Amino acid sequence: CKLAKLTKRKKTVTRTYGGSRCHSCVRSRIVRAFLIEEQKIVVEVLKSQAQREAQDIKSKNRREKRDALKAGKSDDKKKSTDKKPAQKKPAASKGGKPAAKPGPKR
Numbered sequence: 001c002k003l004a005k006l007t008k009r010k011k012t013v014t015r016t017y018g019g020s021r022c023h024s025c026v027r028s029r030i031v032r033a034f035l036i037e038e039q040k041i042v043v044e045v046l047k048s049q050a051q052r053e054a055q056d057i058k059s060k061n062r063r064e065k066r067d068a069l070k071a072g073k074s075d076d077k078k079k080s081t082d083k084k085p086a087q088k089k090p091a092a093s094k095g096g097k098p099a100a101k102p103g104p105k106r
Contacts, residue, residue, distance in 0.1 A: 003011055012019040017026050 008019075013023075015023075015026060017029075021029075
């Protein structure tokens with residue numbers, strides 16, 4: 001056996017797991033780690049897209065409600081011009097409630 005006569009320095013290869021793993025095992029480990037990291041990134045991107053879509057739907061619903069309210073108010077303005085203006089209530093006295101008495105100091 002040729003490897004038995006070689007020194008340890010010559011038996012190893014200068015890469016990760018050089019002496020204990022073959023090149024195909026090291027390659028598959030590297031590819032697996034890379035794919036796992038890519039999958040994490042894909043999941044994160046999908047979550048952010050779903051969040052953005054949900055936010056867009058909410059803002060669209062808000063706009064539709066606001067537009068509906070504006071349309072309803074403009075109809076109310078047209079109707080209110082036909083009616084007589086409401087009478088104002090007399091202003092209440094400025095006194096209101098009497099001032100609170102100061103309590104004991106603590």
